[in-house]
Amino acid sequence: MRTKTALLLSIAALATFASGVAAKADVSLNGGGSSFDLPAFTKWFQAYRSVDPSVSFNYQPNGSGFGQASMLNQTVDFGASDFTMDDAKLAKSTNGPILQLPIVAGAVVISYNLPGNPKLKLDGDTIANIYLGNITKWNDSRIAALNPGVDLPDLDIVTVHRSDTSGTSYIFSDYLSSVSQEWASKVGRSGSPMWPNGLGGKANAGVAGQVKQLPGAVGYIELAYAVENRLPYATLKNHDGDYVEATPAAVSAALATATIPDDFRFTMVNAPGAKSYPIAGVSWILLYQNQKDSVKGAAIVKFAKWIVTAGQKISPELEYAPLPDNVQQRILAAIDTIKY
Structure with missing residues (x-):
């Protein structure tokens, strides 16, 4: 690494x-x-x-x-x-x-700042509820159910999002719209969503910086920024119900399922396949x-x-x-x- x-x-x-x-x-x-x-x-x-x-x-x-x-x-x-x-x-x-x-093609990962930075598993519904403000504590039962044996802190969740019009935000909100009806109806997919809560950071580097500095923070960033900043990121449950790590191979698996038209306008979030990473773009x-x-x-x-x-x-x-x-x-x- x-x-x-x-x-x-x-x-x-x-x-x-x-x-x-x-x-x-x-x-x-x-x-x-x-x-x-x-x-x-x-x-x-x-x-x-x-x-x-x-x-x-x-x-x-x-x-x-x-x-x-x-x-x-x-x-x-x-x-x-x-x-x-x-x-x-x-x-x-x-x-x-x-x-x-x-x-x-790349992966958008869910990075976080927790004591000891344990390796977490998350699914789309839980991520949506975090960003909707329905889940506000890291030891919420819905997060705990996905992470048996992990000592989750009684710590407020601070959501971090992009403050600028962003393709990373579009990929993220496109994914949430595909896995959460509540997100789709209340927020939807956009390069500049009307965020229900949280703090803004400019560009991927700004979001990564906020997450790195704020205990309890969670943010969505392109994988390379998580690696560069040595931030942990969650393993995500994909379309087929399998937990998949964000890797180039997992992004390639998602890309292989995409139908690419002549004008090259397409999305590839929540792609089918056991090896597909779900927030890929x-x-x-x-x-x-x-x-x-x-x-x-x-x-x-x-x-x-x-x-x-x-x-x-x-x-x-x-x-x-x-x-x-x-x-x-x-x-x-x-x-x-x-x-x-």
Whole structure:
């Protein structure tokens, strides 16, 4: 785990990396959006230097909503989001079609801060009731029933959620909507849900930081952030009733069950299969199909193709699941429609 943790660079390190190579680069690509895949982008940017040292990158991990808005406002060269734009939002683009292409799949884990940090098991109904405010103590009988023999403290639960519009929030609320009728009717699925209670943190790093600092806290974060911050996370009961640890293999099992349409807009939460992790999702890179700058356009196409192929070999090192070969080929075909 230490080896994998060492591969995860901080946001500050990413900014330093981007500015440090910009002076030597011929093309500078500016991106923004998802923090879910920031560890992947950070490593990809670093590795891509050996592929094409003429390209530098600057990426602002301000959330999926930021990535979508920045694409519509044409303030970035590429965006990233963990939930896709619908037709109404895509119609607002004044720069032609925006492609939404999967680049990485990962797990959203339920991390917590308890004395001794015991390994817990949780199911969807219990998680929903925690975030609805129906379960307020860690030694609640419903949590205890899932964790026989675990000494649960008489400690208030502090729920932590994202304060920004977030694809991680969409994945999480999509999952809760699929397992809890009460959540679906009262809150629903959204990148910025109306949270019934709790504290907000900006980006995955902000939620992880809150959980790490607050005794009794619980939060949902992308797996790499739990590993980086050495936070415990629960083993979750999946669609088939099996308890599954969050691993790249378990995310791959969930992804294998997904039906992926031609426009690549799909979700994969609560997937069937004994080995499927239940809170799994995909992040999409957002690209203009009609590039205004031919030099930047060529660089973006080359980089996007590298991400989808060679870049996928790096994904498991960072706790992500690589895209299957057949999906890679479909994405490459879509990238080939970009004009520059």
